[in-house]
Amino acid sequence: MTMATAVKTQSQGRRLDLQVIGPIIALIALILIGMALNSNFLSYANITNVLARSAFIGIIAVGMTFVITAGGLDLSVGSMAAFVAGLMILVMNVLTDTMGVTLPVILLGIALALIAGVIAGLINGLLITKVGIEAFIVTLGTMGIYRSLITWLADGGTLSLGFEMRELYRPVYYGGIMGISWPIIAFVVIAILGEVVMRHTAFGRHCAAIGSNERVARYSSIAVLKVRLATYVLLGLLVGFAVVMYVPRLGSASASTGLLWELEAIAAVIIGGTLLKGGFGRIWGTVVGVLILSLIGNILNLTDFVSPYLNGAIQGVVIVLAVVLQRKSAADR
Amino acid sequence: MSAVNTAPSSAPILALSGVTRSFGPIEILHGVDFALRPGEIHALIGENGAGKSTTMKILGGYLDPTTGEVTCDGQSVRFVNSDAAEDKGIVMIHQEFNLAEDLAVDQNVFLGRELRRGWRLDHKAMRSRTADLLTRLQCRVDPAAKVNRISVPDKQMVEIAKALSRDLRVLIMDEPTAVLTERECEILFTQIERLRAEGVAILYTSHKLGEIKRICDRVTVLRDGTMVKSAPVADITEEQMAAAMVGRDLSDLYPAKPVAGPDTVLEVENLSVPGVVSGANLVLKRGEVLGIGGLIGAGRTELAEAIAGLRPRHGTVRLLGHDLPAGLVQAAVEAGLAYLTEDRKGAGLLLDKGLRENLTLPLLHKFGKIMIDRKAEEAALDKAISDFAIRAPQRSMRVGDLSGGNQQKLLLAKTLLSDPQVVIIDEPTRGIDIGTKQQIYALIADLAEQGRSVIVISSEMPELIGLASRVVVMHGGKIAGELEGDQVAEGAIVRLAMGLGEHQEEAVA
Numbered sequence A: 001m002t003m004a005t006a007v008k009t010q011s012q013g014r015r016l017d018l019q020v021i022g023p024i025i026a027l028i029a030l031i032l033i034g035m036a037l038n039s040n041f042l043s044y045a046n047i048t049n050v051l052a053r054s055a056f057i058g059i060i061a062v063g064m065t066f067v068i069t070a071g072g073l074d075l076s077v078g079s080m081a082a083f084v085a086g087l088m089i090l091v092m093n094v095l096t097d098t099m100g101v102t103l104p105v106i107l108l109g110i111a112l113a114l115i116a117g118v119i120a121g122l123i124n125g126l127l128i129t130k131v132g133i134e135a136f137i138v139t140l141g142t143m144g145i146y147r148s149l150i151t152w153l154a155d156g157g158t159l160s161l162g163f164e165m166r167e168l169y170r171p172v173y174y175g176g177i178m179g180i181s182w183p184i185i186a187f188v189v190i191a192i193l194g195e196v197v198m199r200h201t202a203f204g205r206h207c208a209a210i211g212s213n214e215r216v217a218r219y220s221s222i223a224v225l226k227v228r229l230a231t232y233v234l235l236g237l238l239v240g241f242a243v244v245m246y247v248p249r250l251g252s253a254s255a256s257t258g259l260l261w262e263l264e265a266i267a268a269v270i271i272g273g274t275l276l277k278g279g280f281g282r283i284w285g286t287v288v289g290v291l292i293l294s295l296i297g298n299i300l301n302l303t304d305f306v307s308p309y310l311n312g313a314i315q316g317v318v319i320v321l322a323v324v325l326q327r328k329s330a331a332d333r
Numbered sequence B: 001m002s003a004v005n006t007a008p009s010s011a012p013i014l015a016l017s018g019v020t021r022s023f024g025p026i027e028i029l030h031g032v033d034f035a036l037r038p039g040e041i042h043a044l045i046g047e048n049g050a051g052k053s054t055t056m057k058i059l060g061g062y063l064d065p066t067t068g069e070v071t072c073d074g075q076s077v078r079f080v081n082s083d084a085a086e087d088k089g090i091v092m093i094h095q096e097f098n099l100a101e102d103l104a105v106d107q108n109v110f111l112g113r114e115l116r117r118g119w120r121l122d123h124k125a126m127r128s129r130t131a132d133l134l135t136r137l138q139c140r141v142d143p144a145a146k147v148n149r150i151s152v153p154d155k156q157m158v159e160i161a162k163a164l165s166r167d168l169r170v171l172i173m174d175e176p177t178a179v180l181t182e183r184e185c186e187i188l189f190t191q192i193e194r195l196r197a198e199g200v201a202i203l204y205t206s207h208k209l210g211e212i213k214r215i216c217d218r219v220t221v222l223r224d225g226t227m228v229k230s231a232p233v234a235d236i237t238e239e240q241m242a243a244a245m246v247g248r249d250l251s252d253l254y255p256a257k258p259v260a261g262p263d264t265v266l267e268v269e270n271l272s273v274p275g276v277v278s279g280a281n282l283v284l285k286r287g288e289v290l291g292i293g294g295l296i297g298a299g300r301t302e303l304a305e306a307i308a309g310l311r312p313r314h315g316t317v318r319l320l321g322h323d324l325p326a327g328l329v330q331a332a333v334e335a336g337l338a339y340l341t342e343d344r345k346g347a348g349l350l351l352d353k354g355l356r357e358n359l360t361l362p363l364l365h366k367f368g369k370i371m372i373d374r375k376a377e378e379a380a381l382d383k384a385i386s387d388f389a390i391r392a393p394q395r396s397m398r399v400g401d402l403s404g405g406n407q408q409k410l411l412l413a414k415t416l417l418s419d420p421q422v423v424i425i426d427e428p429t430r431g432i433d434i435g436t437k438q439q440i441y442a443l444i445a446d447l448a449e450q451g452r453s454v455i456v457i458s459s460e461m462p463e464l465i466g467l468a469s470r471v472v473v474m475h476g477g478k479i480a481g482e483l484e485g486d487q488v489a490e491g492a493i494v495r496l497a498m499g500l501g502e503h504q505e506e507a508v509a
Ligand SMILES: Nc1ncnc2c1ncn2[C@@H]1O[C@H](COP(=O)(O)OP(=O)(O)OP(=O)(O)O)[C@@H](O)[C@H]1O
Pocket: B023, B028, B046, B047, B048, B049, B050, B051, B052, B053, B054, B055, B095, B391, B392, B393, B397, B401, B402, B403, B404, B405, B406, B431, B433
């Protein structure tokens, strides 16, 4: 008998904590780096700019969190956004011809964008739940379809709102109350609502249950298909909503609108601590993920330290790191 | 075949001395000393949550002890992982299956030790070796079948085949017989005895004390993480084992059988599930406990799932006068019918969620209108923990970290939360210790007493006989016969289950 080997296993609690605060620490670190590198970083103009630009992805990422939590995936959101934006612009231009540059045109345009988003989400969701095709395949398909449709609608170029219409619609992106612009307000409201729905309602709980083990969910008399479908429809609606905020910014849509948004949204969700395989999701984490991704871009733009062309590389490293952190606790013995 | 109770006097092959194990701040094992010798069948018994699985995992190299040491062949060892243990010939079969669900049976048996011919996998050899092993276990599963398509007991047989395919010196089995029928248990025991004759040390745990008395050489009792007794099986009676486990004397295991009322609550007419059940008829009275017996694969679970709306079906199911739509669980639950699955891990509980989330999952709409009422949920959990004597070291822990028996209790609590009029319980006491069994039997009798009706599907003969006033026996997807009152006896059930049909007339007459 040789020496007894005493092994002290680390308490699980501490590791879990790291998972919870990991993204927050990363965000704080980024803010400190930004402050150190550029004195303009914390200026009102810069912060507003960063937040307003991240609002589109952020709003979509909130919806994506539900989809992923329920064990799904949606690759089509970027092209969906472009297509809905193109459709909205076309219809608004047509309406302007008959109704003039008036508020009802904008309201109809907004309604159209929301409805189109819902329908697009419904199509994805029905193909996935009723026809039973894998989410990855379905949304890879619709991603191609919407991207090609917007290119065709714009005839390879750009679809633009009429100039006067653009002026009328502009405040939705550039306006605000008490110095906070509308996209930021919308993002905050949707994030808070999302957090409440995810954590405190049966729908959120059901999403997590389905993503965790679909069979258990079915045996627990949860309407699995309906909940699944609802996550895609919700995401579609939020894409429509993001478009409503996006169109007044540039007043145009083209084949490159919303390019790679789906990947940024998915990345933000994962960085925030939601499990890619489903079963656990947190909206606040997604918000932090969105901020981390846009701050990286912003800091690179503000400093000539590292080329902004390396933005993608740094974001990639952050995504991989986030997933490695999530993994750690699985190796407990 | 009585066990050869000559205590082997050889040196222990695997031993624990002063082993403790903590999870987080809570110590689960308190200084366990234990020795396993070659050529002995050693039983480790104890209540749910006593620490049997934890002890076995430490022996099998799946967990490290917090303090104390593990010795193998007299040498202190510290297994880096279970592979290191397997290199020493120590193989463990877990309480919860460890199979890759999407792979075929033969791929699972040789997982991580694939046979090769040159640089290519030798599929043919693996398939035929697997077929041989399965034949030895009299298991009729196709080696090419995917694991997620085979039944729970067949999965257990695959696990056993996987263990047998290695060079064994120590075989550790955590409740292998919990999911097997008596016939399959006999096959397993034959294999175990063959291994013992080859000098393999076998450690196994079971809540079926009768089988321990029959086949084991030595029994060690664990209570609340402490070894309280270790003796040759010949020197200890089943009653003494139970008393040592529970720490008190156990009186009658089965409560008095409830008397069924006159009115019918559930009627099943001509129910068929393509390929598994055909033309089943069933009637359940208020306040009745109806047993469904039969061999595994006879279609009992499929029948129950079809009634509960979990499977497509033909035929009618009438609950309290209303027809239940086929394939709609929600409607069945709404109407007051609940089904407790036999597949605890795969269909019963979310292992990576907490107790609270699992408990209230089927009934969330009753907890708050829009927002979930956490307080009400916590209160429900409080009640479940005390009603069902669930032993959870920490309230916030993952359900997957609960001991197997405590998971079963939580599943029962979850199923009964909706206060159903009719409950179908598939294997109610799978993996549950004898003290808790008594509580669950009392609970079932209680439900019937309150005017609810219970269908119990069980592979444990004594359970069917002890609980049910009427037993329906299935064979080959059909109802082979029905026994009532004094007819409910082992011989009659077995005959029907084997498909000896002449007894149907006798039973009905
Ligand atoms: N990873 C873990 N984290 C926290 N607690 C754990 C963990 N694993 C086991 N436990 C706790 O340790 C205790 C002993 O568990 P163990 O699985 O060894 O019981 P058991 O004797 O096998 O019971 P059963 O008969 O129900 O299978 C239980 O209270 C269980 O909840």
